[in-house]
Amino acid sequence: MNGHNLKISWVAAIVLLTIACQDKEVLKKEEDQKILPKMSLSSKNLLMSSIAESYTLPSKANIGNNKVKVYMAEYLTNGKNGAAGNIIYFNDRGNKHLDADFVPTLSLDVSKDISYAVDMSRPSSSLNVQVTEKAIDRAMQTWDHVKCSDLRIKKIQSSTTSTGLIPLIYGYGGSSGYVADINHGGFLPARFFDLIAPNGGNFILAVTFTIVFSDQFGNPLDSDHDNKADVAWREIYYNNSLNWNDGSDYDVESIALHESGHGLSQAHFGKAFRSGNGKLHFAPKAVMNAAYSGVQTEISKTDLGGHCSIWGSWPKN
């Protein structure tokens, strides 16, 4: 539904080669600045080029060659400037982009249950960390209680050391290893979201990154031949520069429910239209609309349809 795919330019491909020669785990901000003006790249292209390569999992995961790659990012906006959320693909191999879903036989925690974790090491500046964690727990439980699916969502002990491949790449701490199927990686500063879209720090609320298994050449695996890339895990980040709340704007539970929807392989949907003041509205209104439009902690009928089509026969599919 989000057909606007952003492509890596040839220039970015050259930068990719340059960056590939460096140790990506120590890619420093100074290097970003050096490359950025010289190559006249947008921050978007820099983001894409520097993570469009494969990473080897630190521990023996025993899945293929243990390689994963960052596949796509889906972001949610506040809808105020008329910009809806979008999807960015990091794997630019032609115009065809596969969806991505979990495969029961390729689980890094060797469990068909869906696991999640909440990284407490990157708390919100505006909301108590325990209140935040409880709100995320409620969002996960809401998806778990959906009747058409049997996900048996379970929580992995909250981490006190920082997690996540994406922040590791950008110098916000983290780890390249697997934490949980869905990792709520905490709150990152506005400038992180500027990398996702120009001035993104001003209007992006949160983002979900999809990390997939890849072959030795960096192609996403599709081991069950369902025309969907095989998800290794997903990482969710919230914009710390915004004012977060529990039960009012910006409501953590509502936005965690949306991001967890991506965590569970759902895409955005709903037709966007603008009201007189330029604010975005959606029809039908749903958790998975591409912009936030107020507190919404219950799953709509259309959300359910999408969810059940993906998860209805899990873990048999």
Ligand SMILES: [Zn+2]
């Ligand atoms: Zn979204």
